[in-house]
Amino acid sequence: MGESVVIGLGSDLRGDDAAGLEVARLLRGTLPSSVAVVENSGDPAALIEAWSGAALAIVVDAVSSGAPPGTVHMPLQMPVHPPVRAGSHSLGLADAVELGRALGRLPDELVVAGIEGGDFTPGAPMTAPVLAAVRRTADELRERLSRERPGGPRT
């Protein structure tokens, strides 16, 4: 324990759905070695694997809640009863959290950051407000995680 992980969730080919991935890419190589950075395109088992044993896991994902595009929800309040379908995946983030809980494989602390998307059309580029929110979120997480104690590299 004592290690942290940032997990960027999303898809590169659905416009603003790439927000979480982009945050992870901006952070890679800029954080203390005790902080792992992982990209995930919707594999719940890999998500659980990534945060198992971590003291802190920060998951960044695009969301669609009706707020103005570019709004950053941090921490995002996960619904108590997750919607039946949270994304175009067989199991969403909420399912992965519940599965992790059932298996006793949640991190000590789990923070979900949601970046409000505006356009999820396949092939669309990310929109300007979301790009700005991605940079803002990366800066904020870098600031927060740079205060983490340095440790050995996570594998």
Add this chain to the structure above:
Amino acid sequence: MTHKTVRIGALTRVEGEGALVVHARDGRITGLELRIYEPPRFFEAMLRGRGHTEPPDITARICGICPVAYQMSACQAIEAACGAEVTGPLRDLRLLLYYGEWIESHALHVYLLHAPDFLGYDSGVAMAADRRDLVERGLELKKAGNELITAIGGRPIHPVNVKVGGFYRVPARRELAPAAERLRRARDHALATVAWVAGFDFPDVEHDYRFLALRHPGEYAILSGTVVTGDGYGPVSGFEVARWPDHVIEEQVPHSTALHARLDGATGYLTGPLARYALNSARLSPLAREAAAAAGLGRVCRNPYRGIVVRAVEILHACDEALRLLDGYAEPERPCVPVEPRPGVGHGASEAPRGTLYHRYRLDDGGLVAEADIVPPTAQNQARIEADLRDLLAPRLTLPEDELAGLCEKAIRNHDPCISCSAHFLDFRVNRG
């Protein structure tokens, strides 16, 4: 006269989203539509004008579950267009990567999406709460597939090491050792999985399927082969992958943006695990063949609910064959063969976890993609899934809607539709007036 429309709000535990609407009049089904909305058309448009090296990476993004399938079908189609072929140790490395994907994809479906249907749980999460040991075993299996993909492909999702002609770099033998170690344990888990799912209580249902799968002379076809069709018992007919457009015609149906496929004029054929097993079971590894026999599968399985047993057998086969290839692995002398672009048409097909995945590209004089066609397995199976649902619902239309919804979801999950490959959005309605 009564007219009924039954609607099911959301089909869960399938890869993607879609809708099902059933219309019934006087106790008879008058219409049944699996509605799916399809990104591949968009991808086909996006590929035009791209360089000949780009389709494997671009099409891999269509699906987060089976990116290797897209890469392999795309690579082979481009190589065929350019007159190149990947053989020997480099082909073995591609096989290894593909086995990793089969293990990963099938383990997810068997343990977290499909098994809960047979054990009375609403979801994999609910099953995990009661049967942590089983779900952990499923995740271990899946991880073995992930590690194999990572060791060869560079990362577990959307492998980055694959290129037209082979790989950017080939792993040294020692780099594959940890994946091999995990696969040995996974093979034991796979054996236990076959025995476990074989003990489920299956509805007594059989359909007269017309199957379509690739066939390879020396392998239970996954990476390449000729296309064969048949019922698994009688003679098969076959054609080369390059003749695909002469035999498989896609047509627009009004209720879906996914195209329905017709095979030699007839609609409703089936591709996927049941088809592969029926047409190729003699080519399974000896261990997988024995396990299939012990599980009571017979030579052909026409009960879609038993598809979970076939998937478990395929996981075992993939572990077994991957270990055989890893044991004999010697680093290929070069990571790829040259593939020079030239004008022409190339066809490629491979067996994605859910069935045959066909790609066709036409390259122009400058070596750029002028046309792209992608036929994913779920679009091919869509009409057959609708037929399964008609058979299921016809004698049961008087049941309460929530019960019908549950039955339909299970029948659809039998075929593990990857609706994010062939579609987007699934919500279910039955109109009864």
